[in-house]
Amino acid sequence: MSEPNERSQTITLRVNGTERRGQVEPRKLLVDFLREDLGLTGSHVGCEHGICGACTILVNGEAARSCLMLAVQANGAELMTVEGLAPQAGEPPALPGKTGQLHPLQAAFWEHHGLQCGFCTPGMLMTAYDLLQTNPMPSEAEIRAGLSAVLCRCTGYQGIVEAVQAAAETLRARRGDR
Amino acid sequence: MKPPPFAYHAPTHLDEALALLERYGDDAKVLAGGQSLMPLLNFRLSYPSALIDINRVAELSYLRQENGQVCIGALTRQRTIEFSELARRQLPLLHEATTLVGHLPIRTRGTIGGSLAHADPAAEYPTVALVLDAELVLQGPGGRRSIPAEEFFVSYLTTALAPNEIVTEIRFSPAPRTSGWAFEEVARRHGDFALVGVAGVIDTEGEQCRTARLAAAGAGPTPIRLRAAEDILVREGVTEQGIQRAAAKAAELVEPDSDIHASADFRRHLTEVLTRRAIQRARERGQEQRA
Amino acid sequence: MSSTEIGESVEELTPKFVGARVKRREDQRLLTGQGAYVDDHHPPGLLQAAFLRSPYAHARIARLDTSAALTRPGVVAVLTSKDLVPLVKPVRAASKMREYKETSFPPLAVEKVRYVGEALAVVIAESRYLAEDALEWINVEYDPLPTVANAPTAAQPDAPLLHDEAGSNILLSREFARGDVDAALASAAVRVRDRFRFRRHATVCMENRGCLADYPAGTGELTLRSATQCPGLLRDALADLLDMPEHRIRVVAADVGGGFGAKSSLYPEEIVLCAVARRLKRPVKWISDRQEDLKTSTQAWDEIVDAELGLQADGTIIGLRADVTTDIGAYSIYPWTATLEPIQTISFLSGPYRMPHYRGRNRGVATCKAPMGPYRGVGRPVTTFVLESLMDRAARLLALDPAELRLKNYIRADEFPYKTPAGLVWDQASLTECMQKARDVLDADTTTRWRAQARAAGRWVGIGFATYIELTGVGSAIPVSPGMPIATGTEAAFLRIDPAGTVTATFSVAPQGQGHETALAQVVADALGVAFDSVRVICGDTALAPQGTGTYASRSAVLAGGAAIRAGQTLKEKALKIAGHMMESNPANLDIRDGQVFLRDKPERGLPFRAVAKTAYAGLRRLPKDMEPGLEVTRFYDPFFGTASSATHVAVVEVDTETYAVTIKRYIVVEDCGRIINPLIVEGQVRGGVAQGIGAALYEEVVYDDAGQLLTGSLVDYLVPTASELLPIEVHHIETPSPTTLGGFRGMGEGGTIGAPAAIANAVSDALSHLGIEINEIPITPEKLFRLVRAAEGTP
Known part of the structure; x- marks a missing residue:
């Protein structure tokens, strides 16, 4: 039986395909662990009460708020953050011909102006990723409902919705099931 | 804000979790999906000395049919229910209500047991449990007991769960195949807690109403079963007048509060509107079921 | 009046990248989690x-x-x-x-x-x-x-004092007037008046x-x-x-991660x-x-406006008078001061119309709330809401088409430059054109027929128009906040062409999502005649940037864009002199395009731009006599008065007859922001601005109770619209280059938010016109409509 412990615990998990270890106090939020301990600052902290969605990542393949999980809860889990969407993406600036490595969602966000300040974008991408894996052919209303999990203050969502529609098509074509 | 410090336990068996709960009593919080508890911790509105994280208690996560009932382990994620063929077929009302709980990333973590134990009257699951006459199985050091949903919800965020007990299972008896269902709610935004929600399951034949079950969310300190409105439907049938009178009765039965999003008056008004819409849609669905 | 120098006319800029739908170069890092917040x-x-x-x-x-x-x-x-x-x-x-x-x-x-x-x-x-x-x-x-809970009570002489040193909670009062408004209104055939309420607003940047x-x-x-x-x-x-x-x-x-003024x-x-x-x-x-x-964070828009508009029987406006009370919160924010929002309301209240008689008064009152500061639109969203609402009421009284009433009263093309009652100068705007196009896009006849049919079926549907004109790219003639001792009228561009021919353009403006790295690179590339990819833009670092303040008040395209054109032209001129020296040609016969210097009359003769750049640093021996080496320059730009942007917004709405939820069925924007640098970015700004205006119109409100406690301290209670509450916004452009700014650019970052509350409120009033309900307050929540409808129907 586990002993009461406010002190650090060792956790081991896989993040974006790589095994990572860390020493964390039990109260440390998963998003803070990702950002501060693993240096993965792509997942953003916007509200810490599960409304804004900027911290959304994939936990064992499913989108979840990393501000509403403790790092210790991710012990043994497989996580994917925005940094894992396109690990082969080239370094900025995007030069012509060198962006082929973006994930179709990222490419579509770029094409359709699906971001302005970019702060919600990682959470938006991970939420859209989960949306398309659970519903590969969503209607516009379904996309809007799915994306309502993440707040964006810049775009009015229009470019984002168009991007997700376009990415859905690309992903379907890629799988050859259109 | 960041959570205050606490001791943390992640038991892998129910017995272990119960022993920890016995040890800490009221000073501990059980952490299930965390979609309500974690914000409270992050806002420092809750200072438990220990968290008992039951997410690794695998024995609490299941969804199965048993003796004509659908039994759902308390740790079963809302997401699992959403994508469960069994839930969709046997408990369509629960399934529909699930899609109204927050957003998919919330449902990934949120559990049915956690939602019921938290007992937010505006949440969907407590109202569904009430309207479907669900049984909650509670386990404590002294063993298991089972309690009907109607007795489980005591007042605002307060249940019949003893400090040393954990909700382990929820049992639903599927409605007759001829009945229709509906969960109607009004929220300010998609995914928000409902200003008011009304759940209904009714079994009709023409204008005759064999059984009716109705309950309201967000319209009182607990989810509220609208029995007097049900009686009107059964007595008067699903005629225009019967439905109207049942809806009007529902508005009398609720005890809503005012807050910045809606006044008590408006919530009463919405209860009437949504009761009528729920009855009509449930009736249409029942007709489709038979067809 | 124009501050455009000779030789810097709009035509001098040969657009190649300006006007193109260039994808943003910021996005690569932001999409891959490599941003640096x-x-x-x-x-x-x-x-x-x-x-x-x-x-x-x-x-x-x-x-x-x-x-x-x-x-x-x-x-x-x-x-x-x-x-x-x-x-x-x-x-x-x-x-x-x-x-x-x-x-x-x-x-x-x-x-x-x-x-x-x-x-x-x-x-x-x-x-x-x-x-x-x-x-x-x-x-x-x-x-x-004792809590100083709201502006009306705080303004009472016996109210508890927030700042003893001020001796009053009224921290400012101001009046702008033209003509004799009292006499004009007394003579008016039709007068419409109301008390309007704009509720306190939070910006909610995602970061x-x-x-x-x-x-x-x-x-x-x-x-x-x-x-x-x-x-x-x-x-x-x-x-x-x-x-x-x-x-x-x-x-x-x-x-x-977003700014919007906060x-x-x-x-x-x-x-x-x-x-x-x-x-x-x-x-x-x-x-x-x-x-x-x-x-x-600074909050915004907390105003009570008592306004009255007078018109002649034929619909001609003759005067407007208004008393505004602004709740400026607990402190006067630096540098804008508590005067910012109050003064701008009475500055902009006369709107896009000919306004012979006017008086606007405002008091800014301190209360126990977060300080009031700038938020997208400053003063314009509320004044557009007030004036456009009065216009619709007047149209109803006069039985005129609301669009026709507006067309009749817009400042006409031949009246520009037009001086407003508050002393602002509108250089030029496309008011009539925007409205006419908006009606075309709406297909006004078809939509009106649809409305009649829907109403016959018992539905509550309505159409609302709103036109605004706003001052953007404000120069030194009119400080962003009146009387403020800091300079907001200038910006600069620092351009460095290195020996390899690539360009670094550094600015003091600092974006929060507006895409400066892309848009300003487009301007610089065109000004120099080099490839877009050879220009790098750096913003937001005072150690690198020339003197300037930042990005606010729809100024970056106008001020930084103008400075970029100037700097680019200065360097281009110098580069051509060097090239002329190298090619033994008259520089006047040379030009640069696609990174190539060429003879205008013999385009096949030329040399690469990078060869010129290399020579620029090679020393006196290789340069024309008396020329200083190097290809670097800092140029400043002050558009002096600033330039007008305008738009007409149209909202088509339906109100649920039972739940009182408002659904927007269509939303149209026809705007003129002058020469467009990048349509992708402009449309993104318009749509995002409208989204914030829709939030203001229907969802968002900062609520303090009487004890001064904030009841909207989380995103559960302060309601920012999600994707499900919004709809595709139809954006159309009238592109009239500003006659007064370098490049012809006009500012456009705020317009979406300015027009939306007014258009939606007017559409809701139209939808409920059979009940005699006039919307005079935002946000228009289901709760408020429930009460209004109850009152109109005589139900307790």
């Missing part, structure tokens, strides 16, 4: 700050004891106002405006607190977790004072405010990374407050962190949590 920086030795904030709206600080907190684990320092006194001067937002009462805004409360959330102390610790733990060990006792200060003793340079729109403005202010030379302060705003002021936390870093000689970071942000 303040909180992404974790320098070695970093400390974290947490602020103790008042739970009281108004109270004397009876006791403040930090000794226990100092002993808590990980705590390095705890500071209160006593500790700050030797380190920083108090902030006083000054204005030369008569009848403005200047007050102090201490970075940490001195003697008393004036709103819930005001900072009293700061804990500096090894982590934010530990800093928050220690906050609970600060011993503080308050003697509560909360935050900053990181570092003062390595060795360099003696203080670096502040901040989520700010105005690094230059902050640097200048901090130098004064901290009594440091400006050249020892560097303010950096790299990636910033990040354009100087905040207490920025000052405190600089002082602390300087004292501790260690980097210190403070990142606001969402609750802090909702409590302490």
